[in-house]
Amino acid sequence: MFVTNTDRVRAELEGRIVDGALAPGTTLDETLLCKMFDVSRTPVREALLQLSAEGYVRIVPRAGIYVVQLSAGELREMFESMAYFEGLCASLAAQRISDSQLKKARYLQELGNDALSRQDIDAYRQYDKEFHECIYGGCGNSYLRSQLIYLRKRTRPYRRHHGPFSFEQAQSSWDDHQVLLEALQRRDETHAMQVASRHVRIYALPFIEAGEVAPEHLYFGAGPRQAGELSVMDMPRLFLSARQRDESLVP
Known part of the structure; x- marks a missing residue:
């Protein structure tokens, strides 16, 4: 070519x-x-x-x-869209994903578990990317797949900069993949949608709760702020809180 x-x-x-x-x-x-x-x-x-x-x-x-430096509001809209699209994609994949694609997803899951056991964050991120793209391919909708890949690309610098915040949290996030795989194997559209959407919501909630923080704080760390104002330095706490509460991103 x-x-x-x-x-x-x-x-x-x-x-x-x-x-x-x-x-x-x-x-x-x-x-x-x-x-x-x-x-x-x-x-x-x-x-x-x-x-x-x-x-x-x-x-x-x-x-x-x-x-381009995204604002908190722009990130919020992107994560809201991702949560909805990921759920829709998983629901469609439960209907359409092939046995060979499921086999590949299971293999990537095993590789990711191994990377976490070795605390190899770069390998973990690569397998996470490939796992999601494998599910996107299984949904049988090329337009939806392209939109999800675009959203993941646009948010990746911020996701890489702020998390996962520990290997324990990364393992908790990776465990969601196993639950999703089980739902896909059962061809359970509803559960697959719920798991995939929740996976994004929990990750995104720190950005949502941070509100309209100055864009430079979102990427470069804490800066001057008023009393009570959230910054990205609060995000590890918010990430854990989101998983513990299992709250929804979209009312």
Whole structure:
């Protein structure tokens, strides 16, 4: 498959943004990018325009180009959408997932358990990503799959930055996968939907309870705040509280 310079630059920049190597708020310099990728300005500009159209970067005329930094409100809306879409996807997968896809999901579950036992957070994150994408593939709806992958990409820098907050919490989150697998094996659409949606809600609740915190606090940590105002430094406590209470994200 032929890959243009624009495609190459775009894919590399998107990957670095999604993984957090280019953090939210980072300024992107066209000249430096040209040197980095050994290309002219044209493919760099075309790649940046594509990334801007997809919401990864913001181009401000005569001011600069920046990696988009999501607000708490934007994250809230994304997590609300993810909770609903994950539930719908799991429900459809309970009807449509193939035996080979279930086998792959079980294998990824085993690999994830092994990564947690070794406390290998990078491997855990990779298997978590592959597990979810395996379920997305099993739902038999390519549009829903693409929307979920996009939402996971957009929220990944924040999810990677703030959690899981301990290996105990990561194990608790991973245990949800086992419950979901059992529901899929039984072809239990209702339970699969409930488990998948709850999995996202519990993870997202700290962002919801944090409210309209300044965007820089969401990624870079605590900053000045008024008495009683929540920041991301409170999120480990809120994560545990969410799992203990099993509250719903959407009323």
